[in-house]
Amino acid sequence: MLPFSRFEARTIFKLSGPIVLAQLTQTLMYFVDTVMAGRVSATDMAAIAVASGLWLPIMLTLQGLLLALTPIIAQYFGSKQTNPVTHYALQGLYLGLALAASLFIMMQFADVLLLQLNMEEELREKTSLYLTFVSYGLFPAAGYMVMRNLFEGIGNTKASMWISFVGILVNVPANYIFIYGKLGMPAYGGAGCGIATSLVLLAMFIAMLVYGWFSRSTAPYRHLPKRLLPELKAIWQIIRIGTPIALSIFFEVTLFACIPLMIVHLGPVVVAGHQVAHNYSAIVFMIPLSLGMAATIRVGHLIGERNLQELRTAISTILIVAFLLAACIAAFTYLMRYQVPQIYSKDSEVLALAAGIMALAAIYQLSDAIQVVSACALRGMKITQPVLYITLVAYWPIGFGLGCVLGLTDWLVPAMGVKGFWIGIIVGLTVAAILLFWLLQYSLRRFERDGLPLDSADQHQSGSAGM
Numbered sequence: 001m002l003p004f005s006r007f008e009a010r011t012i013f014k015l016s017g018p019i020v021l022a023q024l025t026q027t028l029m030y031f032v033d034t035v036m037a038g039r040v041s042a043t044d045m046a047a048i049a050v051a052s053g054l055w056l057p058i059m060l061t062l063q064g065l066l067l068a069l070t071p072i073i074a075q076y077f078g079s080k081q082t083n084p085v086t087h088y089a090l091q092g093l094y095l096g097l098a099l100a101a102s103l104f105i106m107m108q109f110a111d112v113l114l115l116q117l118n119m120e121e122e123l124r125e126k127t128s129l130y131l132t133f134v135s136y137g138l139f140p141a142a143g144y145m146v147m148r149n150l151f152e153g154i155g156n157t158k159a160s161m162w163i164s165f166v167g168i169l170v171n172v173p174a175n176y177i178f179i180y181g182k183l184g185m186p187a188y189g190g191a192g193c194g195i196a197t198s199l200v201l202l203a204m205f206i207a208m209l210v211y212g213w214f215s216r217s218t219a220p221y222r223h224l225p226k227r228l229l230p231e232l233k234a235i236w237q238i239i240r241i242g243t244p245i246a247l248s249i250f251f252e253v254t255l256f257a258c259i260p261l262m263i264v265h266l267g268p269v270v271v272a273g274h275q276v277a278h279n280y281s282a283i284v285f286m287i288p289l290s291l292g293m294a295a296t297i298r299v300g301h302l303i304g305e306r307n308l309q310e311l312r313t314a315i316s317t318i319l320i321v322a323f324l325l326a327a328c329i330a331a332f333t334y335l336m337r338y339q340v341p342q343i344y345s346k347d348s349e350v351l352a353l354a355a356g357i358m359a360l361a362a363i364y365q366l367s368d369a370i371q372v373v374s375a376c377a378l379r380g381m382k383i384t385q386p387v388l389y390i391t392l393v394a395y396w397p398i399g400f401g402l403g404c405v406l407g408l409t410d411w412l413v414p415a416m417g418v419k420g421f422w423i424g425i426i427v428g429l430t431v432a433a434i435l436l437f438w439l440l441q442y443s444l445r446r447f448e449r450d451g452l453p454l455d456s457a458d459q460h461q462s463g464s465a466g467m
């Protein structure tokens with residue numbers, strides 16, 4: 001039986017509460033984009049869905065690579081070392097900007113891929129325009145992600161919560177102006193959401209800098225490290241830890257985001273129905289994801305403190321909390337499967353399809369919660385490469401592969417369309433949950449046998465460079 005601690009539960013809720021609000025607020029921006037574009041036409045909603053199939057994997061891959069900063073900073077914070085924190089934040093910024101520049105160049109050639117897809121010309125044009133607009137947001141996004149990981153690594157999760165409110169305050173009026181053509185601007189329809197998103201990312205980065213300058217929590221870190229130039233050892237450590245995180249996130253996100261690309265030939269109604277269920281699922285997923293992000297922070301702090309007994313208790317507590325919350329989300333999703341889609345669209349065909357998909361979405365809530373919390377706890381231990389292998393197999397050959405077979409072929413059953421892909425998602429996430437939970441328990445037993453790992457020599461050298 002897994003041990004449960006009220007103290008650890010309170011600590012996790014204290015860390016995850018602001019993260020939940022921040023994640024929900026940021027996801028709410030995507031919800032606002034979908035709803036406001038959907039009020040124009042199903043084609044505009046479908047354009048956001050197809051564009052997201054390209055934009056979100058790019059954005060989340062960038063975020064995933066920089067997420068390596070959270071466990072690195074958390075472990076230094078737990079061991080009460082302050083100078084390496086500033087050093088790694090600066091090196092993360094160098095890496096983030098370089099990645100943003102590379103991804104920006106790649107996105108300028110998105111039309112090459114869009115021309116290969118069997119889609120209506122109007123849908124292709126709106127999708128392409130959205131991607132052009134949103135690509136400019138990569139640079140402020142990189143800066144914001146570095147700052148957010150710094151704050152969360154030192155245990156200040158309220159920063160991202162407050163800054164996310166700034167984002168939603170910018171998002172709604174910006175969408176209104178550029179979607180519907182207000183204040184003398186052209187009416188871009190769904191493509192206007194790309195401009196709004198770039199403006200939101202810029203506003204959030206500026207707000208995070210201002211918050212960091214005045215926050216008491218950052219006072220020990222408001223100094224320049226002695227080494228201001230890029231340091232390859234520190235950057236390589238971020239890449240080494242962050243690349244498996246980025247690829248794991250990429251595999252999971254593309255499990256959902258590539259579905260619109262595979263079903264686009266079925267028409268805008270089918271894509272829009274999938275988009276409704278996907279957007280709702282992304283919103284409720286923020287709850288277990290936020291618990292997982294809190295687990296990364298808490299695990300990093302406890303490893304820095306060398307507290308193995310409390311580490312096991314903390315991990316088991318967060319798993320129990322995640323399971324109970326996921327059960328509530330699953331019940332709500334099933335019971336509200338007809339009401340929720342009405343928020344997104346008035347099209348009766350879209351509503352009927354979305355309701356059927358949401359019934360399937362209710363099934364995987366439990367496995368989704370367990371897999372994300374387990375993966376994030378392992379991230380706090382800096383164990384990322386095995387997670388990559390598990391997610392690669394579970395999400396693609398199993399989840400997406402089965403989805404293609406069920407959705408597009410008659411090999412096992414008559415082609416099920418988009419619902420076949422969602423059944424594949426259920427199977428893939430369940431396999432991931434089982435394997436990641438096993439890996440987490442195995443890692444804890446190994447720590448109990450061999451002791452908690454010490455920082456490697458290159459970590460100390462990189463850290464001392466910032467002193």
